[in-house]
Amino acid sequence: MVEDVREMLLRYRLQENITLSELAERTGVSKSVLSRIESGETKRPGFATCKKISQALQIPYASLISAYLDMTEQAEMLKFLLEEAVSLNNRSLVRKAAQKLLETPKLDPFLALDTLLHVAKEKEEAEIKLALYDVLIDYTRRRGIPYYLAKGLLERYEIERDHFTQFEEIYRRGKELLHYIEYLHPMERITAYYRLGVHAYILDYYQECIDLCSKGIREDQTDNKHKASALIAIVNAYLRLDDLILAELYLKKYEKSKYADYRKHHLRALLYAKKREYDEAIRLYKECLNEAKQDARISIVSDLLEVYLETGRNDLINELIDSEDHFLPVDCHPHRIKNAAIYYQRKSMCQFSMGQIDEANDSLLKSIEYYRQLGDSEKVIECFGLLVKHHRLSSRKLSNKHMEIIEKICYINEIMA
Numbered sequence: 254m255v256e257d258v259r260e261m262l263l264r265y266r267l268q269e270n271i272t273l274s275e276l277a278e279r280t281g282v283s284k285s286v287l288s289r290i291e292s293g294e295t296k297r298p299g300f301a302t303c304k305k306i307s308q309a310l311q312i313p314y315a316s317l318i319s320a321y322l323d324m325t326e327q328a329e330m331l332k333f334l335l336e337e338a339v340s341l342n343n344r345s346l347v348r349k350a351a352q353k354l355l356e357t358p359k360l361d362p363f364l365a366l367d368t369l370l371h372v373a374k375e376k377e378e379a380e381i382k383l384a385l386y387d388v389l390i391d392y393t394r395r396r397g398i399p400y401y402l403a404k405g406l407l408e409r410y411e412i413e414r415d416h417f418t419q420f421e422e423i424y425r426r427g428k429e430l431l432h433y434i435e436y437l438h439p440m441e442r443i444t445a446y447y448r449l450g451v452h453a454y455i456l457d458y459y460q461e462c463i464d465l466c467s468k469g470i471r472e473d474q475t476d477n478k479h480k481a482s483a484l485i486a487i488v489n490a491y492l493r494l495d496d497l498i499l500a501e502l503y504l505k506k507y508e509k510s511k512y513a514d515y516r517k518h519h520l521r522a523l524l525y526a527k528k529r530e531y532d533e534a535i536r537l538y539k540e541c542l543n544e545a546k547q548d549a550r551i552s553i554v555s556d557l558l559e560v561y562l563e564t565g566r567n568d569l570i571n572e573l574i575d576s577e578d579h580f581l582p583v584d585c586h587p588h589r590i591k592n593a594a595i596y597y598q599r600k601s602m603c604q605f606s607m608g609q610i611d612e613a614n615d616s617l618l619k620s621i622e623y624y625r626q627l628g629d630s631e632k633v634i635e636c637f638g639l640l641v642k643h644h645r646l647s648s649r650k651l652s653n654k655h656m657e658i659i660e661k662i663c664y665i666n667e668i669m670a
Contacts, residue, residue: 258317276310290306331354331360347385352392355388363398369389373386419628424453476511504520516541525537538553558600594627
C-alpha cells in the first residue's frame with residue numbers, strides 16, 4: 254500500500270543514480286523528509302511531496318496516481334485523484350479511480366455516484382465519459398441501485414448512439430434502459446422513448462419504433478421538436494408496414510404541430526404513392542425538393558425515383574440522377590448514411606431497368622458500402638444478391654474493377670465480424 258509509493262520512488266532514484274542530496278536539491282524537499290519516506294518512517298507521504306519527487310525522477314504521472322490510489326481511502330483525495338486521472342485522458346486509470354471511489358468505506362456510495370455523474374457530464378472526451386459510465390453501470394447493476402443505473406444507461410446510450418458502425422449493437426445495449434426507465438425524470442424518460450424509437454426505425458424495426466415513440470407521445474403533453482420527429486418516425490413505420498389508415502392518422506397529428514416542416518408534404522407524397530396516386534405524389538415530392546435543404550433532399554429523391562421507376566419515366570430518372578450535386582448529403586449522420594444507401598440502391602434498380610449495367614454496378618456497390626458503414630449485414634447481403642441476379646439475367650460478367658471493390662468490401666466485413 255504505502256510501500257508501493259515508497260518503493261517506486263526508491264527504485265527510480267536508484268535507476269537514475271541520484272543521491273538523496275541531489276534529489277533534495279532538485280525537488281526542494283528536504284533531505285530529512287526524503288530519508289523518512291524511504292525508510293518508511295513517514296507512513297503517509299503527502300501527494301504534493303510525492304509529485305515533486307516523481308517529476309524530478311521523471312516518473313510517469315499516471316504511475317504516481319495509480320500507486321497513490323492503492324494507498325488511500327480518503328474521499329477527498331480519491332475525488333482529487335479521479336480528477337487528475339480524467340485530466341490525463343487515461344481510460345484505464347479513470348476506471349481504477351472511479352472504482353476505488355465507489356468502493357471506499359469513507360464515502361457514502363450515493364455521494365460517490367453523484368460525483369461520477371458530475372465528473373462525466375463536465376468532461377468532453379467521449380471515451381473518458383464512457384469509462385466513467387461503464388464503471389457506474391457495472392456497480393449499480395451489481396448493487397441493485399436502479400435510479401443511478403437508469404441515469405448511467407441513458408448517458409452511455411446518448412454518447413454511443415451516433416457510433417453508426419455498431420448501430421445494431423448500440424440499440425440492443427440501449428434497450429436495457431427500458432427495464433429501469435420509470436426511474437428517470439419524466440422528460441428524460443420521454444426523450445429516451447423518442448431516441449430509441451427513431452433508432453429502431455433506422456434499423457427497420459418498424460413495430461418497435463411505433464411502440465417506443467407511442468409511449469413517449471402518450472406521456473408528452475407538449476408540442477416540441479422531439480415529439481414531431483417521433484410522429485414522423487411513426488408515420489414512416491406505418492407506411493412501411495402498409496397500414497395506410499394509421500399512417501394517415503398520425504400524419505394528421507404531425508401536420509398540426511407547429512414544428513411540422515416540408516416533411517409533412519414528403520409524408521403525404523409517400524401516402525399518395527402507396528395509393529398509386531402518382532401525379533399527386535410527384536407534385537408534392539417536387540415541392541419538397543424546393544423547400545428542403547441539401548442534406549435533407551436525398552430521401553425525397555429516393556422516393557421520387559421509385560415513382561418514376563413505377564411509371565416508366567426514364568427521361569425524368571436521368572434528369573434527377575444528373576442533379577446529384579444538389580442533393581447528396583455532406584455529413585455522416587447515421588440517418589443520412591441510411592438514406593444514401595437507399596438512394597444508391599434505388600438508383601441502381603433504375604439503371605438496371607434502362608440497361609445501364611456498369612453504372613448500375615457502381616451505384617449498387619456504393620449502396621453496399623453505405624450499408625456496411627451502418628453494420629447492416631442483411632442489407633449488404635441483399636444488395637450482393639441483386640448484383641448477382643442482374644448479372645445472371647443479363648449474362649454479363651463483372652469487370653475486374655468491380656470484383657476488386659467487392660473483394661475489398663468482403664475483407665472489411667470479415668474484419669468487422
